Amino acid sequence: MNSTYHQGTCSRCYELFKAKVEQCNEDLNAKLAFLTMPQPTSFSDVVLFADDHDEYPVPAHKAILANRSPVLRAMLDNEMKESLSGTIKIGDVSYDALRAFVNYLYTAEVCLDQKLACELLVMSEKYQVQHLKDFCQKFVVSNLNLDNSLSTYTFAHQHNFKPIIDAALTLITASMDKLASRDVYTELKERDPGLLLEIYEAYFSKRAN
């Protein structure tokens, strides 16, 4: 038996499993492709607007919005002004984030950067789109580094995104000595000293355990 290891398994098993996984993924991906819709262009019965961008409507379908977000369903079901007018205004969001949000409701796909992930996290929380929230949380956690750790922690704390808070705290408390000399630390100290105190408390509670 060939004992070369490939991704942690011996090469013979790797080939065997690769074929099985590919077949399984092929079936699931074909199903996904079948159920995915492109950004809506036809038969739209509702449009969304980002607060400050009245001139750029994002077309959609009530049925899709209601299926993916219980909050949007409630707005559309209950003959609120959104349902009657066929227009939904989304506050505190950029046009790009709104487009990405609506596109995600149709495709479960989005190309993220840190800024977009944070905007979409807030939207997914507000409109209760759990799948998008999980996806963005994973992205933000996997993109944590020393440079963005304090700002990410501040953001997550503000909205109570627990998995991000925990991951950021782990990173921060492991590098306390490097952080204290940075500008971002000084800024946070001035803006929100209480938050810094929580970080120190977490550091010492971790050491005590």
Add this chain to the structure above:
Amino acid sequence: MNSTYHQGTCSRCYELFKAKVEQCNEDLNAKLAFLTMPQPTSFSDVVLFADDHDEYPVPAHKAILANRSPVLRAMLDNEMKESLSGTIKIGDVSYDALRAFVNYLYTAEVCLDQKLACELLVMSEKYQVQHLKDFCQKFVVSNLNLDNSLSTYTFAHQHNFKPIIDAALTLITASMDKLASRDVYTELKERDPGLLLEIYEAYFSKRAN
């Protein structure tokens, strides 16, 4: 290293890969669940009727129908009477098959038996829903047996479903001696002797190779 084999791989690799496959499937299945819609109940803008069942409308959404079937898209896009009236009549189909067909367009799921699979095959061909066609063809092929081989072959031949024709022919030509004494053979001989001739030709061409 434990050399016990499990599903053709050594047990250590099996456990490693099992975890990876499960994680991958979990992600894909969560995406599928997010994109799947239940049988439509709200915001419907079109209804379908099976030819002989005017009293049982099947509600749907133009956007979904158009996304899943290029034929339905053409009917709805081009301001044909279906689009203007919001009503689509589906000929030569039972009410149960129509419901299953529409449900499949929303969920990519259907619980098949041989009869339903054949009805849906004809519909998926007519409305060019390739994913459903592939699914039904696989089902019919995997349910082929000596009892249904001749009738399935006849059905597949009539609609030119190549994978089913091939699979049925393989089964039939491997059991020619058992088939000739059956009632279904006698019936086919009377109804369509040309088809039986093709079977005999396939049998001898296979023997020659």
